[in-house]
Amino acid sequence: MITFKDLVVDVEGKRIINEFNLKVSSGELHVIMGPNGSGKSTIANTIAGHPRYSIKSGDIVYKKELINELSPEERAAMGIFLSLQYPVSIPGVKNIYFLKAAVNSIRKIKNQDEIDTIDFLKMVRGILPLVGLDESFLHRSVNEGFSGGEKKRNEILQMLVLQPDLSVLDETDSGLDIDALKIIAEGIKNYRNDSRSFIIITHYHRMLDFLDPDYIHILIDGKIKLSGGPELAHKLEEKGYSWVREMQNI
Amino acid sequence: MVAVQAFRFNNIMSKDTINKRLDKKYEFGFTTDIEQETLPPGLNEDVIKVISNKKDEPEWLLNWRLNAFKKWKKMSEPSWAKVNYPKINYQEISYFSSPKKKKLKSLDEVDPEILRTYEKLGIPLQEQKMLAGVAVDAVFDSVSIATTFKDDLAKAGVIFCSFSEAVKNHPDLVKKYLGSVVPHTDNFFAALNAAVFSDGSFVYIPKDTKCPMELSTYFRINALNTGQFERTLIIADKGSDVSYLEGCTAPMRDENQLHAAVVELIALDNANIKYSTVQNWYPGDENGKGGIYNFVTKRGLCKGKDSKISWTQVETGSAITWKYPSVILRGDRSIGEFYSVALSNNYQQADTGTKMIHIGNNTKSTIISKGISAGHGQQTYRGEVKIMKNADNARNYSQCDSMLIGDNCGAHTFPYIDVKNKSAQMEHEATTSSIGEEQLFYCAQRGIGEEEAISLIVNGFCRDVFKELPMEFAMEAQQLMEVSLEGSVG
Ligand SMILES: Nc1ncnc2c1ncn2[C@@H]1O[C@H](COP(=O)(O)OP(=O)(O)O)[C@@H](O)[C@H]1O
Ligand SMILES: [Mg+2]
Numbered sequence: 001m002i003t004f005k006d007l008v009v010d011v012e013g014k015r016i017i018n019e020f021n022l023k024v025s026s027g028e029l030h031v032i033m034g035p036n037g038s039g040k041s042t043i044a045n046t047i048a049g050h051p052r053y054s055i056k057s058g059d060i061v062y063k064k065e066l067i068n069e070l071s072p073e074e075r076a077a078m079g080i081f082l083s084l085q086y087p088v089s090i091p092g093v094k095n096i097y098f099l100k101a102a103v104n105s106i107r108k109i110k111n112q113d114e115i116d117t118i119d120f121l122k123m124v125r126g127i128l129p130l131v132g133l134d135e136s137f138l139h140r141s142v143n144e145g146f147s148g149g150e151k152k153r154n155e156i157l158q159m160l161v162l163q164p165d166l167s168v169l170d171e172t173d174s175g176l177d178i179d180a181l182k183i184i185a186e187g188i189k190n191y192r193n194d195s196r197s198f199i200i201i202t203h204y205h206r207m208l209d210f211l212d213p214d215y216i217h218i219l220i221d222g223k224i225k226l227s228g229g230p231e232l233a234h235k236l237e238e239k240g241y242s243w244v245r246e247m248q249n250i
Numbered sequence: 251m252v253a254v255q256a257f258r259f260n261n262i263m264s265k266d267t268i269n270k271r272l273d274k275k276y277e278f279g280f281t282t283d284i285e286q287e288t289l290p291p292g293l294n295e296d297v298i299k300v301i302s303n304k305k306d307e308p309e310w311l312l313n314w315r316l317n318a319f320k321k322w323k324k325m326s327e328p329s330w331a332k333v334n335y336p337k338i339n340y341q342e343i344s345y346f347s348s349p350k351k352k353k354l355k356s357l358d359e360v361d362p363e364i365l366r367t368y369e370k371l372g373i374p375l376q377e378q379k380m381l382a383g384v385a386v387d388a389v390f391d392s393v394s395i396a397t398t399f400k401d402d403l404a405k406a407g408v409i410f411c412s413f414s415e416a417v418k419n420h421p422d423l424v425k426k427y428l429g430s431v432v433p434h435t436d437n438f439f440a441a442l443n444a445a446v447f448s449d450g451s452f453v454y455i456p457k458d459t460k461c462p463m464e465l466s467t468y469f470r471i472n473a474l475n476t477g478q479f480e481r482t483l484i485i486a487d488k489g490s491d492v493s494y495l496e497g498c499t500a501p502m503r504d505e506n507q508l509h510a511a512v513v514e515l516i517a518l519d520n521a522n523i524k525y526s527t528v529q530n531w532y533p534g535d536e537n538g539k540g541g542i543y544n545f546v547t548k549r550g551l552c553k554g555k556d557s558k559i560s561w562t563q564v565e566t567g568s569a570i571t572w573k574y575p576s577v578i579l580r581g582d583r584s585i586g587e588f589y590s591v592a593l594s595n596n597y598q599q600a601d602t603g604t605k606m607i608h609i610g611n612n613t614k615s616t617i618i619s620k621g622i623s624a625g626h627g628q629q630t631y632r633g634e635v636k637i638m639k640n641a642d643n644a645r646n647y648s649q650c651d652s653m654l655i656g657d658n659c660g661a662h663t664f665p666y667i668d669v670k671n672k673s674a675q676m677e678h679e680a681t682t683s684s685i686g687e688e689q690l691f692y693c694a695q696r697g698i699g700e701e702e703a704i705s706l707i708v709n710g711f712c713r714d715v716f717k718e719l720p721m722e723f724a725m726e727a728q729q730l731m732e733v734s735l736e737g738s739v740g
Contacts, residue, residue, distance in 0.1 A: 072694035092710030
């Protein structure tokens with residue numbers, strides 16, 4: 001699905017990601033953990049093509065295509081979705097309107113006709129219960145005055161509506177109570193299938209316990225220092241990152 | 251840029267047609283080639299006499315004009331607004347122009363060229379009645395050519411006609427109210443208008459009558475170098491209700507064109523006037539060349555108790571806008587409202603806002619102003635809320651929000667407050683925001699490209715004002731914002 005080859009990324013002249021290598025195949029769920037400031041969000045934003053993150057060298061190959069130079073909207077149209085760590089609010093723009101604009105923009109890039117409004121509403125109404133939200137939510141302004149949990153649910157709602165092939169979820173589980181966490185994990189789990197891949201950034205094993213991840217990677221100073229199976233998440237929460245550092249002599 | 255008229259009847263226009271219209275930069279930058287009768291440039295008493303004479307005006311009106319002219323000569327052009335433009339030579343302007351053929355009984359007699367103009371503007375005049383149920387008093391240049399829907403309105407007792415007709419047919423009403431809200435000496439531009447006004451619209455809604463349809467007037471500047479001096483007078487008698495729409499477009503040309511209109515509204519006891527404007531005069535090109543100077547005086551008087559006047563404006567056009575639709579709240583419990591969206595792109599300058607003057611008891615005013623600056627645009631909100639000594643329990647709520655797009659534009663806010671009565675309750679909020687990289691990235695990540703994202707964000711920003719517009723205006727206002735913002739980034 002996506003392969004990173006010796007990726008080096010600078011943010012405002014500062015080297016953040018240094019020789020990052022990773023391969024995520026179709027149907028796989030990879031987890032990236034790592035201390036604050038290690039570059040997790042930088043990886044996420046770089047995948048999505050955020051203009052402030054500049055790739056100095058290395059390749060990102062997605063669905064066999066080099067996407068280093070593609071615009072964020074082109075990547076979105078290719079099925080890349082990023083759930084932001086801090087979703088942005090857009091005052092005065094109704095959630096439902098935003099969702100429809102997103103769906104239609106992507107369809108336009110793919111030379112498809114606009115979605116039928118009735119079909120669209122039907123689809124969205126079907127998804128709302130999966131993220132534990134009611135219809136009134138659609139008529140509120142995008143992320144404006146949303147609680148932390150509502151913002152994260154909204155991201156997952158968008159994911160389920162846009163139906164991406166690669167979903168990058170940046171700390172989507174942070175700040176959620178246990179019920180919300182379950183709902184979101186359930187939503188992700190149901191969405192998962194053999195042709196869809198996930199990169200999940202998190203600090204906790206809580207959500208991972210629901211999700212049955214394939215690999216856990218530990219990012220330190222912009223580089224994957226350790227990879228392993230799901231047990232790594234537990235070990236990490238128990239022992240902390242110093243354990244990885246000691247093990248790696250860094 | 252596209253004029254709003256194109257969308258007036260968008261309920262019957264296919265989306266393709268709309269898109270085609272939107273594709274054009276300023277589609278209505280054309281001049282209609284019909285013979286015009288135009289006075290040579292220059293302003294003096296003789297010119298005013300000619301104008302008055304051409305219109306067969308009574309002597310009192312001529313004297314009123316001459317009096318205004320005398321005062322105007324002693325006045326100087328206001329310089330306090332935050333706008334810059336080369337000095338206007340008022341002797342280089344021609345003060346009257348009218349298409350030669352006039353006084354037509356039906357549309358069939360109208361010059362086909364003019365009808366074609368209307369078609370280009372998206373106003374299928376012949377179909378209007380059937381289409382939208384909107385009565386249109388179309389002002390072509392300075393003279394009314396055609397008025398429709400007269401019958402339906404007449405049945406309700408509503409008078410909706412050109413100003414000149416009103417002077418002829420309803421002299422008592424005109425004499426009683428003309429200049430009663432905006433005196434002929436009110437300000438430099440209002441005095442100029444009083445001296446030379448060419449035509450405009452007149453509305454009278456009788457007692458306890460709800461006007462059976464929305465009233466609209468289209469203005470259009472067409473004659474080269476001819477200033478437009480429209481004058482509108484709307485009187486809502488006791489217990490009546492009217493919604494009036496005004497929208498405009500102008501042809502592309504290089505010379506700056508002066509537009510100094512006056513609008514007076516009078517609401518008697520329990521009357522309700524809603525006045526909505528979508529203003530899209532030619533704003534000049536990307537380099538600030540050309541464009542309309544729009545110096546307008548608009549004021550409403552809530553004369554009776556429990557009356558209400560509401561101004562809603564969407565100002566996207568003109569090189570320079572100088573405009574402060576105001577309400578004098580004289581009647582007890584009267585209500586004044588001002589909802590405004592103003593956009594300055596490229597080198598446009600807008601200095602706009604409102605005045606709410608509370609005189610009666612328990613009067614209430616609301617001000618919601620949204621200013622958007624892009625390119626090198628400059629945007630000033632200038633508002634005054636005045637609570638007079640005897641106005642007990644007056645309330646005002648003001649909200650002035652500015653949005654900046656890019657680094658070369660500016661937004662300025664000057665809210666003046668003058669409270670002479672301690673019982674007043676005042677609330678003021680102001681924000682300035684810019685469209686952030688993070689917002690744009692968020693949209694882009696969801697597939698929404700930059701131009702669409704900006705229009706989405708801006709339309710969201712304007713929502714509180716757009717929702718005050720009558721239905722048919724609201725849609726086109728959104729489209730208009732989109733088109734007006736084209737090329738504002740990147
Ligand atoms: N916009 C930015 N400007 C400057 N430095 C940044 C910016 N964004 C991130 N950084 C820096 O990059 C490093 C990695 O940040 P980030 O990817 O957000 O880490 P994580 O998500 O792992 O906590 C940090 O040192 C952070 O300060
Ligand atoms: Mg982060």
